[in-house]
Amino acid sequence: MDTGATTEIEVAQLLINTLHLDQSPGEIQPDEPLFGDGLGLDSIDALEIALAISKVYGFALKSDEGRAHQVFASLRNLTRYIDAHRIR
Amino acid sequence: MFRLSGGTIKAGTFLGNAQDVAGALSPGSFVLNLCRDRLLFALALAAAMLRGQVTLLSSDRSPEWLATLSESYPGLYAVADYPAPPAQPFSWHLLDKGSIRLTGQRVAIPNIPAAQLACIVFTSGTTGQPLAHRKPWGGLVERSIDAAVWLELASDRTTSVVGMVPPHHMYGLETTVLLPLHAPAATWCGPAFYPQDVVAALRSVPAPRVLVTTPLQIRTLLHASIDLPPIDRIVSATAPLFPEMAQAAEERWKTRVVEIFGATEVGSIAGRRTTADDVWTTYPRVRLQQANPEGETLVVGPHAAAYPLSDIVELLDDRQFRLVGRRPDVVKLGGRRASLAELNRILAGLDGVIDGQFVAPDDLDRQPAARLLVFVVAPERSAEDLLAELRHRIDPLFLPRRIFKVDTLPRNDVGKLTHQALNTLRARTSEA
Numbered sequence: 001m002d003t004g005a006t007t008e009i010e011v012a013q014l015l016i017n018t019l020h021l022d023q024s025p026g027e028i029q030p031d032e033p034l035f036g037d038g039l040g041l042d043s044i045d046a047l048e049i050a051l052a053i054s055k056v057y058g059f060a061l062k063s064d065e066g067r068a069h070q071v072f073a074s075l076r077n078l079t080r081y082i083d084a085h086r087i088r
Numbered sequence: 089m090f091r092l093s094g095g096t097i098k099a100g101t102f103l104g105n106a107q108d109v110a111g112a113l114s115p116g117s118f119v120l121n122l123c124r125d126r127l128l129f130a131l132a133l134a135a136a137m138l139r140g141q142v143t144l145l146s147s148d149r150s151p152e153w154l155a156t157l158s159e160s161y162p163g164l165y166a167v168a169d170y171p172a173p174p175a176q177p178f179s180w181h182l183l184d185k186g187s188i189r190l191t192g193q194r195v196a197i198p199n200i201p202a203a204q205l206a207c208i209v210f211t212s213g214t215t216g217q218p219l220a221h222r223k224p225w226g227g228l229v230e231r232s233i234d235a236a237v238w239l240e241l242a243s244d245r246t247t248s249v250v251g252m253v254p255p256h257h258m259y260g261l262e263t264t265v266l267l268p269l270h271a272p273a274a275t276w277c278g279p280a281f282y283p284q285d286v287v288a289a290l291r292s293v294p295a296p297r298v299l300v301t302t303p304l305q306i307r308t309l310l311h312a313s314i315d316l317p318p319i320d321r322i323v324s325a326t327a328p329l330f331p332e333m334a335q336a337a338e339e340r341w342k343t344r345v346v347e348i349f350g351a352t353e354v355g356s357i358a359g360r361r362t363t364a365d366d367v368w369t370t371y372p373r374v375r376l377q378q379a380n381p382e383g384e385t386l387v388v389g390p391h392a393a394a395y396p397l398s399d400i401v402e403l404l405d406d407r408q409f410r411l412v413g414r415r416p417d418v419v420k421l422g423g424r425r426a427s428l429a430e431l432n433r434i435l436a437g438l439d440g441v442i443d444g445q446f447v448a449p450d451d452l453d454r455q456p457a458a459r460l461l462v463f464v465v466a467p468e469r470s471a472e473d474l475l476a477e478l479r480h481r482i483d484p485l486f487l488p489r490r491i492f493k494v495d496t497l498p499r500n501d502v503g504k505l506t507h508q509a510l511n512t513l514r515a516r517t518s519e520a
Contacts, residue, residue, distance in 0.1 A: 063285050
């Protein structure tokens with residue numbers, strides 16, 4: 001099992017697979033917002049991503065007041081968050 | 089009643105807080121309630137009514153639409169629990185959760201006239217601009233009382249309501265804000281977005297518990313393999329719930345899954361137990377009438393003007409019906425409706441767009457990741473460029489996930505794109 005550092009490319013691939021995005025992992029800019037202006041994701045997408053994360057990385061996201069927005073702010077933030085919380 | 093992790097806010101305290109908020113609100117006739125926190129949302133709504141101001145509720149927060157609202161409702165200001173993003177067309181009143189008192193301040197229940205306009209809720213019109221639906225207070229109150237009867241809420245105990253749906257959506261407004269004001273129910277005002285939030289919320293509130301949710305969220309909860317504390321009822325709305333999923337939820341959590349049928353323009357009007365029946369039964373005092381032989385069904389209820397349903401139904405009697413379908417132009421995503429005609433008009437209005445069409449995939453109802461597609465004839469524009477422009481004009485949920493540039497759209501002699509022609513177009517793109 002891969003327990004090395006989580007990479008942005010692997011998280012980008014997870015987003016693409018989960019949401020059927022028409023992009024390649026390298027096209028998602030690490031600092032671009034995932035919601036709104038960047039990828040334009042919405043709250044339904046957030047739930048789907050959370051579910052995919054729990055399946056792959058073994059931990060469940062929670063809305064610690066205010067933090068949810070930060071976690072999904074960009075691919076880089078999401079990757080860091082996963083890396084800090086993953087249990088597999 | 090309203091529940092927070094720090095305590096419970098009872099009616100008198102709620103009203104006391106609402107009076108404080110009312111005193112601090114800006115003058116004006118219309119207020120756009122953008123609060124994300126359920127308690128602050130409810131306080132802002134109550135405060136506006138105490139001030140005789142009408143609350144506007146809109147899911148669409150696109151800059152273009154907010155600018156339109158600001159022009160249509162002179163003196164409009166926003167009340168929100170987050171700082172104003174740059175370049176707002178109106179003034180911004182910020183509410184702070186820290187200033188809410190959890191106890192004391194018992195205030196008498198105010199007498200709000202039944203005819204007082206409480207809210208204006210917007211839906212996507214089928215022929216252009218969004219439509220404004222006026223909600224007098226009396227109609228909302230009567231419907232809440234009906235909902236409590238239909239949900240069989242205990243009269244001698246307080247039912248805990250945990251809602252996963254936002255309060256500015258008609259379904260969330262009725263079930264999680266209005267119901268606790270008029271029935272023995274207490275609504276959870278903490279986070280309830282991710283499955284883990286819902287587990288924590290349900291654990292922190294006393295039984296009997298009701299979970300207010302949607303088919304997509306039930307699906308997520310089922311997939312998340314979590315254990316929930318005993319729930320009396322799971323209430324689902326915004327999209328059809330498949331009986332197999334209702335069955336799975338009932339078995340998994342030893343509960344009853346009921347569905348509410350409603351629409352922004354008429355509110356919640358009927359319900360059914362999904363595993364038992366495909367027939368919907370109206371709330372106790374709601375009646376249905378066939379308006380004309382081939383056409384619309386009118387909804388009639390106390391203190392609510394008769395209004396036609398936008399769905400096509402087969403009436404069995406004046407309280408029972410089967411859902412036949414939606415009108416072909418309407419697409420529904422995340423509980424919000426949009427008209428394809430309206431989206432197409434917006435698309436056609438972009439510079440350099442010669443022709444274009446929004447298309448709904450066939451699995452839109454079943455597949456959470458499914459979104460609209462666009463076929464466009466715009467030789468001078470790039471897909472990214474068009475998407476960026478659409479972002480300012482339409483609700484993010486209805487943004488196309490893919491934009492296909494084509495040389496021409498296969499329109500027939502009368503300029504229509506038939507279902508078959510669109511299917512051919514779609515098939516070609518999936519091969520590519």
